[in-house]
Amino acid sequence: MRLPPNKRINESAIKAWRLFATLIAVIPLAVTVALFILAYYFDFSVWIGIVALLISLMESIITIIVIPRLRWNRWRYQIFDEEIYIQHGILIVSQTLIPMIRVQHVDTKQGPILKRYGLASLTIYTAATTHEIPALSLEEASELRDLISERARVEQDDV
Amino acid sequence: MxxxxxxxxxxxxxxxxxxxxxxxxxxxxxxxxxxxxxxxxxxxxxxxxxxxxxxxxxxxxxxxxxxxxxxxxxxxxxxxxxxxxxxxxxxxxxxxxxxxxxxxxxxxxxxxxxxxxxxxxxxxxxxxxxxxxxxxxxxxxxxxxxxxxxxxxxxxxNSEQDSYPKRVISLKSLIIAGSTSGSFGVLISLVALLTFDLDSFVPESFYNKATTWFIGLAMEMMVLLSLLSILSVWILGIFSTVIKYGNFSITRYDRELFITRGLLEKKQTTIPLNRIQAVGIKESLIRQPFGFATLYVEIAGGEINKNGDAQTLLFPMLKKQSIPTFLKEILPEYQNVPNQFSPVSKRSLPYYLLKMIWLPMLAIIVGIIFVPNWIYIPGIALVGAALIGFSQYKTNGVHLSKEQLTIQFRLLTKETVLLKQQRIQAFEQNQHLLYKWHRLANMKLSVLNNFTGRHYTIPGLEMNLVNELANWFSYKKE
The missing domain is CATH 2.30.29 (PH-domain like)
Incomplete structure (x- = not known):
């Protein structure tokens, strides 16, 4: 693999991902609670609920505490004059090169969770692929968006 | 106005x-x-x-x-x-x-x-x-x-005026194309089935002295009927190929390719040369042993056939060794078809095999538990999958020259794709922990075709080779 890109994404990304994972983790917990209630009212083994509780606790710990940190740690990007270089992935590390002249358009997006932390995501589209840098500070994202679209503005005769 | x-x-x-x-x-x-x-x-x-x-x-x-x-x-x-x-x-x-x-x-x-x-x-x-x-x-x-x-x-x-290079398909190659198309696969599988010992398909409990003869007859009738219907499917396949690609001709003009085809429904297609994203050679399992191949281009737009392929045919049927001469005449920009490819790493063989056989392995385990008598079916699937995995490992490879990257890979059909640096939309390399330890990496290339793009993945390459390819693609040399 090549040398990793030199820039990290915004550190608040970890908080934002944790908040998101927490919201998602409500679902298995709700199922667990439902199992306990069912076990109370009907003739139903409590053990199923206990197993479900253990599984959902494990899942919550992994997705809320472990994964966001690892993910943030791996995420790098670098914008060169002629190409964009991205690295991400926890178990499978992937490095992607996108030539500037292939970029069709760039988006910045901000959902309610990212907004809470003043973050935005940047999506880069080529004619065949899309690539997302998930969490940058809002100003940085807009700057990058303008920078990339500036550099991508080359005569494209073939697409 | x-x-x-x-x-x-x-x-x-x-x-x-x-x-x-x-x-x-x-x-x-x-x-x-x-x-x-x-x-x-x-x-x-x-x-x-x-x-x-x-x-x-x-x-x-x-x-x-x-x-x-x-x-x-x-x-x-x-x-x-x-x-x-x-x-x-x-x-x-x-x-x-x-x-x-x-x-x-x-x-x-x-x-x-x-x-x-x-x-x-x-x-x-x-x-x-x-x-x-x-x-x-x-x-x-x-x-x-x-x-x-x-x-x-x-x-x-007046297309008779032949100042531009032009190729026309012969009826003979059309018939070959038709007879080796998809419907031929069905024929092969049936013949393979027949050469099997038929009795093994009828569980022993069915055997009853009184009905043996009758069942035997019925089986023969059924086999004969299905053989006939499969044969007619095959012949129909030949006919439809001849009708669809009859009079196929391709002409090279200064800045575009012009393709006409069809006996009943005539179709003329014009492809501007600077719209061609990649050129590919396809050798299906049936055609490969006979040395036949199909030539196509990747363009944005173009029809999507019933298999969901969105490639545009350059020529329906060619001898593999005549492809370089064909390209030299019709599409000289892509005339370099390499013969030697750098293979994938030897260390990647276990991964290739594992990827193919895990599903049949699972089937075997389930089979042993529930229906031990029928274990040979997933057994055959296992051997087949392993063979496919091995031939993928043998086929896959890359070839790099200054202005062209050529990749060769197989799912079932062997494909060779010629790519130019300025036509590749994005280059990705990735590895998981085991690959890192083995110093291996996967390479993924994306080119433009209809709407989702076409993505080529070559797994299990030596990491040094992938780095070299990334350097070739990148504007920043390392």
Missing amino acids: FEPKRLHPTAILFFGIKTLRQSLVGLLPVIILALNDGFVLYTILGILFILIVVVGQSFLSWYRFTYTLEEDQLLMEQGVLIRKKRTISKHRIQSIDLTQTVVHRIFGLTKVQIETAGSDSKTDAALSSLTLEDGKWLHDQLKIKQESETSAITSLE
């Missing part, structure tokens, strides 16, 4: 047939129900009413549909209730098709389809019926501006 034009009035017919066909599916059950309940008069009245509506609507759609050829764009207006205007810039056109179905040919008409790289899955502009002269005129007008207009128009009209 730029006058709006209408389609040929037969377009009313095509509009009408299209609407009828769409509404038939919904209406048929209602009609049958009504007829059963004895509402014959009402049904006939209803059908008449629908017919009138369809005819009126088709007439109005025809009336409202106009196209205008302006300086460097095509403007189309259509729609009865919802008016729609669409402009297509000449500079964004990926390919132009002229199609003549049997009906079109009787009236001397043609259908014109214009493709751009847009994300619309339907054709971007379809003019369902024009006179042939109008169609050809439009076709010539829409081609890229820089084109020296005289050459293309004259050579289009």
Whole structure:
């Protein structure tokens, strides 16, 4: 693999991902609670609920505490004059090169969770692929968006 | 100066047939129900009413549909209730098709389809019926501006004048193409089935002295019948290939490729050279042993066939070793077809095998538990999967020259793809922990074709090689 890109994404990304994972983790917990209630009212083994509780606790710990940190740690990007270089992935590390002249358009997006932390995501589209840098500070994202679209503005005769 | 034009009035017919066909599916059950309940008069009245509506609507759609050829764009207006205007810039056109179905040919008409790289899955502009002269005129007008207009128009009209390189398919290769197409696979599998000991397919409990003879006969009849039907499918496959690709010819002009094909439905396709994203050679399992291959290009736009492939054929059937000469003549930009490929790493073999056999392995484990008598079926699948995995490992490879990256890979069909650096949209390399430890990496290349793009993955390459490829692709050398 090549040398990793030199820039990290915004550190608040970890908080934002944790908040998101927490919201998602409500679902298995709700199922667990439902199992306990069912076990109370009907003739139903409590053990199923206990197993479900253990599984959902494990899942919550992994997705809320472990994964966001690892993910943030791996995420790098670098914008060169002629190409964009991205690295991400926890178990499978992937490095992607996108030539500037292939970029069709760039988006910045901000959902309610990212907004809470003043973050935005940047999506880069080529004619065949899309690539997302998930969490940058809002100003940085807009700057990058303008920078990339500036550099991508080359005569494209073939697409 | 730029006058709006209408389609040929037969377009009313095509509009009408299209609407009828769409509404038939919904209406048929209602009609049958009504007829059963004895509402014959009402049904006939209803059908008449629908017919009138369809005819009126088709007439109005025809009336409202106009196209205008302006300086460097095509403007189309259509729609009865919802008016729609669409402009297509000449500079964004990926390919132009002229199609003549049997009906079109009787009236001397043609259908014109214009493709751009847009994300619309339907054709971007379809003019369902024009006179042939109008169609050809439009076709010539829409081609890229820089084109020296005289050459293309004259050579289009009298194609006997052979100053440009041209290749025509022979009937013999068409028949070979048809007989080795998909339907042949069914034939092979049936023959393979027959050579098996048939008895092993009938569980022993079925054997009963009184019925042995009868079942035997029935089996033979069934086998004979299915053999006959499969044979006819095969022959039909040959016929449909001959009809679809009959008179296939490809001509190279200065800045474009011109393809015509079809015995009943005639189709002409124009592909501007600078729209070609990649060139590929396909050798299916059946064709590869005979040394035959199919040549295609990746372009944005182009038809999607029933297999979901969105590639455009350059030539339906060629001897593999004659491909370089063919390309030299027709598409010299891509004439370098390498023979030697750097193979994938030896250390990747276990991963190739594992990827193919995990599913049959699972089936075997389940089989041992539940139906131990039938264990040989997943057993055969396991051997087959392992063989496929091994041949993928043997086939996959890359070849790098200064201006071209050539990759060779196999799922079942062996494919060789020739790629230029400036046509690759994105380059990705990835590895998981085991790969990192083994110093291996996967490579993924994306090129533009219809809407999702085409993505080529070569797993299990040496990491140094992938780095070298990344350096070739990147503007920043390391």
